Structures are given as C-alpha cells and as structure tokens.
Amino acid sequence: MTEFLLNPGSSELQTRRVRGWRSRLPRILFSPVGLIGGFICLFWIAVSLAAPLLSPFGPTEQVAPFQTPGMIAPDGRVFWLGSDHLGRDIMSRIIWGGRRVLFFSTIATGSAYAVGVSLGLVAGYFRGWIDDLVSSFANVVLSFPVLVLYVVIISTFGASGLNIVVAVTFASAPGITRIVRGIVLDLRSRDYVASAQTRGESAAYIMFREILPNATSLLIVDACLRLGYTTITIGVLGFLGLGLPPPQPDWGGMINETRAMATFAPHMTLFPCIAISSFVLGLNLLADGLRESTLKD
Amino acid sequence: MDQQAMRCRMRGVGMTRFILRRLMLMVLTMLVVSILTYLLLEINGYSVVVKVLGPYSTDEQRVLWLEANGYNRPVWERYLTWLGGMVTGDFGQSLKYRAPVSDVLWPRLANTGILAATVFAVMIPLSIVAGVLAGMKEGGALDRVISLFSIVTTSVPEFASSVLLAFVFILLLGWFPATSTMSNGFDPLQLVMPAMVLILFGFGYVARMMRASMAEVMQSNYVRTAILKGMPFRRVILLHALRNALIAPFAVIVLQINWLLSGVIVVEFFFAYRGFGALLLESSLTQDIFMLQACAMISVIVAVGTQTIADVGYGMLNPRVRFT
Numbered sequence: 001m002t003e004f005l006l007n008p009g010s011s012e013l014q015t016r017r018v019r020g021w022r023s024r025l026p027r028i029l030f031s032p033v034g035l036i037g038g039f040i041c042l043f044w045i046a047v048s049l050a051a052p053l054l055s056p057f058g059p060t061e062q063v064a065p066f067q068t069p070g071m072i073a074p075d076g077r078v079f080w081l082g083s084d085h086l087g088r089d090i091m092s093r094i095i096w097g098g099r100r101v102l103f104f105s106t107i108a109t110g111s112a113y114a115v116g117v118s119l120g121l122v123a124g125y126f127r128g129w130i131d132d133l134v135s136s137f138a139n140v141v142l143s144f145p146v147l148v149l150y151v152v153i154i155s156t157f158g159a160s161g162l163n164i165v166v167a168v169t170f171a172s173a174p175g176i177t178r179i180v181r182g183i184v185l186d187l188r189s190r191d192y193v194a195s196a197q198t199r200g201e202s203a204a205y206i207m208f209r210e211i212l213p214n215a216t217s218l219l220i221v222d223a224c225l226r227l228g229y230t231t232i233t234i235g236v237l238g239f240l241g242l243g244l245p246p247p248q249p250d251w252g253g254m255i256n257e258t259r260a261m262a263t264f265a266p267h268m269t270l271f272p273c274i275a276i277s278s279f280v281l282g283l284n285l286l287a288d289g290l291r292e293s294t295l296k297d
Numbered sequence: 298m299d300q301q302a303m304r305c306r307m308r309g310v311g312m313t314r315f316i317l318r319r320l321m322l323m324v325l326t327m328l329v330v331s332i333l334t335y336l337l338l339e340i341n342g343y344s345v346v347v348k349v350l351g352p353y354s355t356d357e358q359r360v361l362w363l364e365a366n367g368y369n370r371p372v373w374e375r376y377l378t379w380l381g382g383m384v385t386g387d388f389g390q391s392l393k394y395r396a397p398v399s400d401v402l403w404p405r406l407a408n409t410g411i412l413a414a415t416v417f418a419v420m421i422p423l424s425i426v427a428g429v430l431a432g433m434k435e436g437g438a439l440d441r442v443i444s445l446f447s448i449v450t451t452s453v454p455e456f457a458s459s460v461l462l463a464f465v466f467i468l469l470l471g472w473f474p475a476t477s478t479m480s481n482g483f484d485p486l487q488l489v490m491p492a493m494v495l496i497l498f499g500f501g502y503v504a505r506m507m508r509a510s511m512a513e514v515m516q517s518n519y520v521r522t523a524i525l526k527g528m529p530f531r532r533v534i535l536l537h538a539l540r541n542a543l544i545a546p547f548a549v550i551v552l553q554i555n556w557l558l559s560g561v562i563v564v565e566f567f568f569a570y571r572g573f574g575a576l577l578l579e580s581s582l583t584q585d586i587f588m589l590q591a592c593a594m595i596s597v598i599v600a601v602g603t604q605t606i607a608d609v610g611y612g613m614l615n616p617r618v619r620f621t
Contacts, residue, residue, distance in 0.1 A: 236563055255456060
C-alpha cells in the first residue's frame with residue numbers, strides 16, 4: 001500500500017546526479033518529527049543489540065507467574081513490567097522478542113529489496129517482453145490481499161522464520177519492483193545514462209552504478225515504511241498463531257499467548273502492544289522526516 | 298456532423314475500449330490466481346486425502362477416495378473440473394462443518410459486509426474532511442495535528458489497537474461487550490469495537506492521501522487565480538479545489554476494500570465476530586481445504602474486482618490515464 005505514498009516521476013525525483021546518499025543524511029536533523037522517529041528506531045536497535053546485558057531474566061526462564069509490574073522475585077530481581085502466566089518476565093521477553101522481530105523483519109525486508117530492486121531495474125532498463133512478464137507477474141501478486149496471501153502460504157508450508165522471510169519476499173518484492181521500474185523509466189533517458197552508454201559501459205554497470213544511486217533517496221523512504229509494514233506483518237502472524245515458533249518470544253506471539261487473561265492481567269498484553277506500536281511509529285516518523293527533507297531540493 | 302460531435306463519439310469509443318481491456322485483464326488475473334491457488338493447495342492429491350480422511354485413515358481408504366474423486370486424472374483436467382465448480386458456486390463440502398461450503402460461507406460473508414459497510418460509512422467522510430482541513434493550509438497548526446494523528450493511527454497495527462481499545466472501552470469503562478459473537482441476534486453495540494479498530498487504522502491512510510492531493514491542488518494556478526481575484530476562501534475550497542482534489546484519492550478509497558479483507562481477519566479473530574475473515578483464518582488453521590479454497594477465491598474476486606472498479610472509475614474522472 002506504500003505505492004501511493006511515493007510518486008515516481010514527479011517532483012520528488014532529484015534531477016541532479018548524486019552518488020550515494022550520505023551527503024543528504026544530516027538534513028534529517030532539521031525535521032523534528034523525523035528526528036524523534038530516528039531516536040525511537042535507534043532505541044529499539046540498541047535494545048536489541050544489548051539484549052543479553054539489559055534483560056534481567058532469561059527470555060524463557062520461568063520464575064513466578066502472574067506478577068504485576070514492580071513485584072520482586074524471590075531472588076531479589078524486579079519484574080519491572082510484571083510476569084506472564086508461565087512466570088516469565090515480560091520486560092525480558094519484550095527485549096528478546098524485539099531482537100527476534102527486528103532481526104526477521106530486517107532480513108525479510110532486505111531480501112524483498114534484493115529481489116524487487118533487481119527485477120525493477122531489469123524490467124525498466126530493458127523494457128520489451130521481460131518488462132511485460134515482470135510487470136504482469138507483479139500485478140497478479142499485488143492483486144491478492146496481503147494477509148490472505150500470508151495466511152494461505154504460512155498455513156500450507158508451516159510457520160518458521162525461513163518461511164516467513166520467503167512469504168514476505170514473495171508478497172512485497174512486486175511492490176518494490178513497481179516503484180523501482182517507475183524510477184528507472186524516468187531516469188534512463190537522462191544525460192549521464194546516455195554518456196555511460198556511449199562510453200560502452202555494461203548494462204549491469206549502468207543499472208547498479210548510474211541509475212540505482214540516484215534512486216536511493218526515494219528508496220530509503222520506502223524502505224523505512226516497508227520495514228514497519230513487515231514488522232506489523234510478523235506481529236500479525238504471531239498474533240494469529242502463525243508466526244515465529246514459541247517458546248522464544250516475539251511481540252505478536254506474546255499477545256496471542258496472554259490475551260485470554262487480558263481481563264485480570266492486562267499488563268501481559270499491553271506492554272508488547274506498546275513495544276510494536278512504538279517501533280512502527282518510529283519508522284513511519286523517520287520516513288516522513290526523510291521524505292520532507294528530500295522534497296526540500 | 299460537426300467536430301464537436303465527432304470528438305464526443307471518439308471519446309466514447311476510447312472509454313469502451315478502455316473498460317473492455319480492464320475487464321479482460323481482470324478475468325485473466327483471476328484465472329492466473331486460481332491456477333496458483335489450485336497448484337498450491339491441490340497439486341499433491343495425497344496431502345488432500347490425508348486432510349479429508351484424517352491422519353488415521355488406512356492407505357486402502359485413501360486410494361479408494363482418490364479414485365472415487367477423480368484425483369488420478371491429469372492435473373489440468375482436475376483443475377478445469379475444479380474451476381467449473383468454483384464458477385457455478387459449487388465449492389464442495391466443508392470438512393469441519395460437515396456441510397456444503399456455500400451454506401457456511403455466504404452468511405459469514407454477509408456479516409463481514411455489514412461490518413465493512415459500517416466502517417466505510419464512518420471512515421470515508423471523516424478522513425476526507427480531515428484531509429481537506431489539513432491540506433487547505435499546508436504546514437499550519439491544524440495540518441500538523443491531523444498529520445501527526447494520522448501517522449500515529451496507521452502505525453498501531455490492528456491487533457495492538459484492538460488490545461489497547463479493548464483495555465480502555467471494555468475493561469476500564471465497560472461500555473461495550475467483550476466479544477462480538479452476535480449469538481443472541483444482531484446487536485449494534487457489539488459492532489462498535491471491531492468497527493472502531495478498522496476505522497482508526499484506515500483513517501490515517503486515507504486522510505494522508507486526501508491531504509497530499511488537496512495540498513497539490515491548492516498550489517495550482519487556478520486556485521491561486523481564484524484567491525487573487527478576491528473570491529471568498531470558502532468558495533475557492535468548495536467550488537475549485539475540492540472537486541479536483543477528490544480525483545486522486547478516489548482510487549485509494551476504493552482500494553480500501555482490498556485492505557479491509559486483511560483487516561477483518563485480525564479484528565474478527567480478536568472480537569470473535571463470525572465473519573468471513575475469521576472463517577478464512579479458521580479454515581487455514583484447521584486445514585479445511587475446500588473452505589480455504591473458496592475463501593481464497595472470494596477474496597481474490599473482491600480484490601481484483603475493486604481494483605478494476607478503481608481503475609475504470611479513475612479513468613472516467615481523469616481522461617489522461619486512459620491512453621497510457
């Protein structure tokens with residue numbers, strides 16, 4: 001659904017030739033909204049990386065069930081966010097679950113990008129039958145309601161990290177292909193592409209070294225939104241019982257396991273909800289800030 | 298025959314061809330998806346029979362069943378028979394309900410239709426008004442508030458907002474019943490929570506589209522001219538800006554039906570609402586294979602159908618896209 005947010009071919013595309021995106025990174029500092037989003041993302045990345053140091057309990061360690069936030073374990077450690085029905089510390093599970101969710105959503109989005117960008121570059125650069133083939137395949141996949149696609153694929157092949165990565169790649173690469181193709185169609189008639197062609201550069205060189213670097217600022221915004229969307233997907237699958245296999249925690253799965261007890265122990269479901277919402281919000285704010293700062297050209 | 302009439306006739310022909318092309322594309326997409334669905338779920342006849350007869354059936358029973366149901370024929374022949382059944386509404390027997398799939402499916406679909414209609418009736422006017430207000434003065438205080446609110450609501454996934462809203466409205470305030478099973482007849486009060494979650498998630502998206510479109514129109518020459526010639530701001534918005542600003546988000550609004558198909562799975566599961574989304578999830582979890590096929594095909598028909606409506610409607614509103 002992010003296709004509508006970006007509009008390849010409009011004023012959002014830069015006209016100058018730029019190598020790399022680092023030169024425009026500091027611009028995000030001028031957008032308070034983007035800055036807040038960036039901080040939220042950094043917070044979750046830091047938490048994920050430092051999970052072994054930050055979590056007071058092990059993610060599957062069973063200590064004392066039904067502890068409310070602030071209660072103290074027999075050995076003196078504190079359940080800052082309480083514990084679940086099996087006696088596992090919620091805060092530790094959120095930290096380790098975040099590590100797992102961030103890991104898989106990054107891998108899945110990355111692999112969707114690898115496939116989507118390659119197909120989009122090839123389709124947009126060569127046109128002709130290969131473009132027709134790629135575009136019509138993308139249209140078929142995109143016509144399927146996303147979650148229906150995930151539910152059918154995952155329930156047929158089973159729930160595992162690898163299957164989720166494959167399903168996300170299959171479902172979201174076509175959207176990336178469509179965006180990249182649109183950008184390439186716009187950029188392939190530029191002077192610097194023509195001059196590279198005259199120099200006799202290979203098609204691969206032109207696609208990856210001349211065209212792709214000029215599309216990155218748009219693609220980074222899309223990647224932030226898409227990473228958020230993949231995080232939601234992994235959360236939803238976990239919530240529906242089709243996600244990453246237990247007992248290792250993931251945010252959606254935690255909510256699914258404990259939602260029957262929401263009437264008398266709401267802390268079990270509320271904190272994982274806040275965790276996933278804040279991370280996705282961070283990514284969306286960051287994307288918004290980045291888009292605004294690229295538009296300022 | 299003057300030029301004017303000629304041009305009108307040519308426009309009519311172009312439009313008809315455009316619609317015919319879209320319809321053909323729609324049928325083609327549905328066929329391709331049906332082949333993919335069939336291959337995914339039925340290519341292996343043995344796994345079908347295990348689901349139908351259960352894991353404790355004997356090999357002999359399985360062979361007999363495969364024979365009796367024509368699974369020994371070539372794949373394409375099986376597919377054509379299956380497609381014929383799908384087209385005529387004969388979806389086979391549900392393994393879980395021990396009843397024809399269509400007996401269970403249509404009432405569930407009607408329930409989801411009620412939910413979706415409620416969501417649309419509230420969400421679309423709300424988000425259009427919010428988007429117009431925000432896009433009218435880009436960067437103004439109202440714009441910032443509405444934009445931030447819509448980013449927040451689209452960032453909270455449906456299952457998380459279900460939990461959060463249920464916590465506030467069901468647990469703390471006790472305004473609404475905790476589940477929406479409708480077991481004692483239709484109760485509008487039970488519809489509020491599932492509808493509210495879907496409205497919140499969809500609102501931000503449509504509002505943002507509307508805002509972007511409105512902001513673009515506000516920068517156009519004819520709106521600037523209208524303002525400069527001293528036309529009251531109200532009239533500029535209602536007469537000049539709004540009509541053009543509504544064209545681009547039209548497709549987005551129609552495509553929300555497609556998005557709702559995903560949203561209802563989560564919400565119906567959470568609130569135990571007996572609709573189509575819950576049925577699809579349940580049939581995939583219990584491996585109720587013929588029910589799952591029917592559900593998957595229905596969602597494709599709805600999705601591709603709305604996409605075609607969006608394309609054709611957009612083509613009518615904006616003649617430029619017809620010839621690209």
